[in-house]
Amino acid sequence: MATTLPNALTDISTIREIENADLVPLYAKRDVALVRGAGATLWDSDGKEYLDCMSAYGAAILGHAHPAVTEAIIRQAQTLTTCHQSFYNDQRAQYLQLLMRHTPPGITRAFFCNSGTESVEAALKFARAVTGRQHLVATRRAYHGRTMGSLAVTGDNKYREAYAPMYGAVTHVNYGDPDSLAAITDETAALIVEPIQGEGGIHPAPDGYLAAARAACDAHGALLILDEVQTAFRTGAIFRATAENVAPDIIAVSKAVANGLPMGLTLMTEAVATRVPPGTHGNTFGGNPLVCAAATATLSTIIGDGLLERSKEVGDHFVAALRDLNHPMIRDIRGRGLMIGVELKTKVTPVLRRMQEAGLLALPAGGLIIRFLPPLIFTKADADRAVSLFTQALERGRGLRS
Numbered sequence: 206m207a208t209t210l211p212n213a214l215t216d217i218s219t220i221r222e223i224e225n226a227d228l229v230p231l232y233a234k235r236d237v238a239l240v241r242g243a244g245a246t247l248w249d250s251d252g253k254e255y256l257d258c259m260s261a262y263g264a265a266i267l268g269h270a271h272p273a274v275t276e277a278i279i280r281q282a283q284t285l286t287t288c289h290q291s292f293y294n295d296q297r298a299q300y301l302q303l304l305m306r307h308t309p310p311g312i313t314r315a316f317f318c319n320s321g322t323e324s325v326e327a328a329l330k331f332a333r334a335v336t337g338r339q340h341l342v343a344t345r346r347a348y349h350g351r352t353m354g355s356l357a358v359t360g361d362n363k364y365r366e367a368y369a370p371m372y373g374a375v376t377h378v379n380y381g382d383p384d385s386l387a388a389i390t391d392e393t394a395a396l397i398v399e400p401i402q403g404e405g406g407i408h409p410a411p412d413g414y415l416a417a418a419r420a421a422c423d424a425h426g427a428l429l430i431l432d433e434v435q436t437a438f439r440t441g442a443i444f445r446a447t448a449e450n451v452a453p454d455i456i457a458v459s460k461a462v463a464n465g466l467p468m469g470l471t472l473m474t475e476a477v478a479t480r481v482p483p484g485t486h487g488n489t490f491g492g493n494p495l496v497c498a499a500a501t502a503t504l505s506t507i508i509g510d511g512l513l514e515r516s517k518e519v520g521d522h523f524v525a526a527l528r529d530l531n532h533p534m535i536r537d538i539r540g541r542g543l544m545i546g547v548e549l550k551t552k553v554t555p556v557l558r559r560m561q562e563a564g565l566l567a568l569p570a571g572g573l574i575i576r577f578l579p580p581l582i583f584t585k586a587d588a589d590r591a592v593s594l595f596t597q598a599l600e601r602g603r604g605l606r607s
């Protein structure tokens with residue numbers, strides 16, 4: 206009666222061949238098969254080691270295979286993995302109890318889903334249902350996801366044009382410009398905005414911008430939706446809303462929330478939650494006990510191990526080390542905590558490839574920006590090593606070393 210499992214795939218050429226033949230070719234692939242991780246270290250199928258400054262696009266916030274999260278997953282997998290929200294569940298309630306101690310003032314209710322785009326989708330639907338209005342204001346360069354609603358508020362045409370026509374009632378305005386908030390009118394359901402634009406190139410909101418956004422929404426009875434899918438847990442605070450002292454009506458959260466297991470959360474005020482018409486939204490997997498157990502372990506560890514304070518210190522150290530380079534290829538360095546962007550004067554793709562060869566993994570954010578999203582367990586020594594490997598990759602690009 207023993208079940209026969211397929212043999213493990215161990216070499217990059219087989220793995221590459223299968224993925225290239227069987228997948229919809231949507232992604233520009235990086236030619237490495239990552240097969241194992243521990244903390245801020247990843248290994249490929251050849252056993253080569255990498256320092257991880259991408260955390261799987263910010264998802265692995267505590268690093269890979271964190272013992273507390275792994276233990277919670279194993280325990281819950283042996284108990285109950287799935288439970289629809291039409292039933293109560295102990296793990297879901299436990300996570301909510303912990304989470305609500307850390308939400309910004311006024312944010313008292315949660316909707317569970319499974320990804321960032323879903324958390325945004327729910328936010329947009331709720332804003333429409335609650336206000337009875339259709340018009341949405343969003344920002345240029347914004348990234349909110351790839352399903353039809355979140356795509357309509359995403360700012361970059363390259364993601365949208367193949368799927369036009371989009372949901373029509375959206376006005377895109379310049380990010381960070383208080384004057385552009387005049388686009389919010391008495392017909393507007395909501396303004397959706399990232400407190401730091403992530404995919405768009407690590408652009409933190411200028412001082413006063415989010416307060417101006419709150420005031421403009423209040424003046425017209427529109428809701429303020431903060432998309433914290435990328436910023437939550439990463440900038441030295443659980444929520445950027447708390448750090449910036451802004452009171453959104455709705456917050457979209459996902460990436461880091463369960464250390465890499467798929468979870469999305471749409472958080473909101475009592476006033477919004479009590480006006481969402483019952484039965485008008487839902488899903489199958491949201492708030493399942495497995496991801497809730499992982500999310501509880503993730504948030505408990507972040508708080509218990511003092512990782513917010515520490516990540517802020519390490520982030521400041523990382524940025525200072527980058528600034529000290531005073532490198533002629535660097536145009537600008539931006540960020541908060543461990544969400545760091547380095548704008549280059551040249552295209553980033555070849556630099557990212559040389560970084561990968563040198564054993565350092567980071568991300569692009571647009572064509573000119575290298576994005577570092579290391580896990581919160583990153584040390585100052587890790588940051589120094591990352592900066593040193595990054596410098597090597599930059600230098601080799603200039604032909605100073607070969």
Ligand SMILES: *Cc1c(COP(=O)(O)O)cnc(C)c1O
Pocket residue numbers: 320321322323325348349350351399403404432433434435459460
């Ligand atoms: C990644 C991201 C999303 C989309 O999340 P997915 O889980 O990829 O759907 C939405 N908003 C922001 C700010 C993001 O960074």
